[in-house]
Amino acid sequence: MSAVASSEGRRPLGTRAAGHSSAPGVASSSHVADGGSAPAVQLFVTCMIDLFRPRAGMAAVRVLERRGVAVEFPTGQTCCGQFAHNAGYRREAAAMGRQLVRAFQPAGDLGTSDGRGRRTAGSDPAARSPSADVPVVALSGSCAAMVAHEVPALLETDALERGWGQQSAARWRARAEILAGRVIELSAWLDRADAAPRSGAGNEPRAAAEGTRDEVDVVPAGSTAPAPVGPLPVACHTGCHMRRLLHSTEPPMRVLRSAGTAPEEPPDADQCCGFGGTFALREPELSAAMADAKLEALSVLREAGAAALVGTDLGCLMQLGGRLQRRGDSFPVLHLAELVDAADCEGLTREGLERAAKAHGDAD
Numbered sequence: 001m002s003a004v005a006s007s008e009g010r011r012p013l014g015t016r017a018a019g020h021s022s023a024p025g026v027a028s029s030s031h032v033a034d035g036g037s038a039p040a041v042q043l044f045v046t047c048m049i050d051l052f053r054p055r056a057g058m059a060a061v062r063v064l065e066r067r068g069v070a071v072e073f074p075t076g077q078t079c080c081g082q083f084a085h086n087a088g089y090r091r092e093a094a095a096m097g098r099q100l101v102r103a104f105q106p107a108g109d110l111g112t113s114d115g116r117g118r119r120t121a122g123s124d125p126a127a128r129s130p131s132a133d134v135p136v137v138a139l140s141g142s143c144a145a146m147v148a149h150e151v152p153a154l155l156e157t158d159a160l161e162r163g164w165g166q167q168s169a170a171r172w173r174a175r176a177e178i179l180a181g182r183v184i185e186l187s188a189w190l191d192r193a194d195a196a197p198r199s200g201a202g203n204e205p206r207a208a209a210e211g212t213r214d215e216v217d218v219v220p221a222g223s224t225a226p227a228p229v230g231p232l233p234v235a236c237h238t239g240c241h242m243r244r245l246l247h248s249t250e251p252p253m254r255v256l257r258s259a260g261t262a263p264e265e266p267p268d269a270d271q272c273c274g275f276g277g278t279f280a281l282r283e284p285e286l287s288a289a290m291a292d293a294k295l296e297a298l299s300v301l302r303e304a305g306a307a308a309l310v311g312t313d314l315g316c317l318m319q320l321g322g323r324l325q326r327r328g329d330s331f332p333v334l335h336l337a338e339l340v341d342a343a344d345c346e347g348l349t350r351e352g353l354e355r356a357a358k359a360h361g362d363a364d
Contacts, residue, residue, distance in 0.1 A: 040070040042104060044138040044147075044183065047079040048314040049335075055359075056314065059341035060139055060186060066197035066344055067190075072134070076103035082146040085154065087278045094158035097151045098172065104136050105179040136182045137189050139337065140313050141242030144185045149245050152176040185242065187312055187336055191251035196258070197344045231262035232348045234339070235301040237294075237320065238265065239313035240272050252312050252336055259343035264306065266297040275319035291323045307350045308332035308357065310339050332357035 041064060045057045064071050080100050081093035138144040152173045159169035184192070236256060238249050249265075256263040274280060274290025298309060298320075311317045314335060321333035332353045342348065342356055 038068050038070040040072060041135045041137045041189070042072045042074055044077060044104070044136050044143065045073070046138065046140040046143045046314070048318070049139050052318060053314055053335065056335040056337050057139060059335070060137070060337040063186075063190075063197075063337055063340050063344065064137065067193070074103040078103070080143045080146045080151070081154070082143060082150075083277045085146065085150060086276070090154065091158060091161075094154050097147075097155055097176065100147070101151070101155070101172070101175050101179055104182070105175050134182065135184055135189060136179065138183055138185050139335070140315070141185045141239050141246055141248065142313050142315065144183050145241040145245035147176075147183045148180040152180055185246065185248060185251075185312060187252040187255045188246075188248050190255045190340070231257065231260055232307050232350070232353075233301075233305045234261045234263050234353075235298055235306040235309045236263040236265055237273065237309060237311040237313075237316055238269065239311065239316045240276075242312060243270065252310075255336065255340065256310060259340050260348050261310075261339070261343075263310070264301055264304075266294070266301055268294065268297040271297075273316045273319050275315045277315065280319060287319070288323065291319050294320060295323055302331065308334055308339070308353045310334050310336055312336050330354070330358070 043057070043061065043064075045060075049057045061071050061073075076099065078099045079096050081096035083093075084090075084096065085093035136147075138147070155176050156169045156173035159172050160166070234256060236252055238252060242248050242252075249269075253263050253265075271294065272290055273294045274287040276287070280287040298306075309317070309320060309331065311333075312335070317333050317335060324331055324333065334353065334357055338356060339348075339353070342352060346352065
C-alpha cells in the first residue's frame, strides 16, 4: 500500500509493523505473539488508515496480539475500490477489487493462477492455501461492507464486460465470495471472540468492578490517590455502511463497554456525517453542513460528560475531526482500536484520551 510521512518514516504500515517492537506484524507470514501456535487473522488495514492514520493500524495489531492472535499483513493489499465504485468508475473499482482478492484470497485457493481467474493446466480446483479460512479483520465498516456486498458482483460483471467469458467471470465471483465470507470488522471480531488481553502479553491488566463487566477502575497513570470507580463516558459514532449494510451497531458498543467506557450514540445516530468518500469532495458545502449537524447532536453528549468521540471508520472520524479542528476545538477523536489499545495498557482518563488524540494528530 501507499505510505505517507509519519514518525516511523515513509514506509507502508505492513513494513512499519514488521520493524516495530511493540507491534510486530508481518508482511507475508503469521507472527505468533509469544511463541507456539496461535489463532491467526489477516489484517485488512484499509487505505485510509494506511495513508492518514497508520498508528490506528499499529494499535489494532497490538490489540489483536495481546489476545493471543497471530497477525498477518498481506503486503499486496490495496484500496478495496469503494471510492471509485461510489463515484461511478466501476472498471477502475473492479481492478482494485481484483488486486484485493489476489492479496487475501490467493489463486491457489480455487486452483487458478492467471490474471483473468481462469484455471491453468495442472491446477487443483480443490486446493486451498493455509490462509483460505483465516478471518480477515477490517479496520473499517464501510470497506468491510464493500468487500462483502459489492465486490463479488462487481468482479463478475467486469469480467464479462471485458470479454473474459462466463467461466472466468464465475471464478472471479467465487474467489470474491470466499473473501466476502472471511471479512469481519474489528469490533465485530472482538465482540464475537469476547476477547480480553491475556495476562503478561505486554499490557497492564484492567481491574473490573466486582460483579460487572462494564465498570473498571479509572486510575490516572502515575497517580497514588484513589480514583473513582466507573466507566468513562464516550460518544460512539457508527458509520452508514456499518449500520445499514453490516447491521452492526451493537458490537462496537459492547467492545467499548468492555474496555471500561460508557458509550452513547448521539441523538441523530442514524444520520450521515457527510463524508461519503468523494461526496465530501464534490459537494463540500452540503458535506460540511451535514458534519455540523452531526457535531450539534454530539454536543448533547459532550454536555453530559463524554470524554471523546470514538468510531470504527476513519473517513467519518476525519470528517468530524476536521470540522472540529477548523473550529479550534480539540475534543478527542479516536479510532476504536486506539481506545482499546489505551485501555489495555493503562486506566482510561480524560487526560489520557486527550494525549492520545493529540499524539496521533501530531504524528500522523
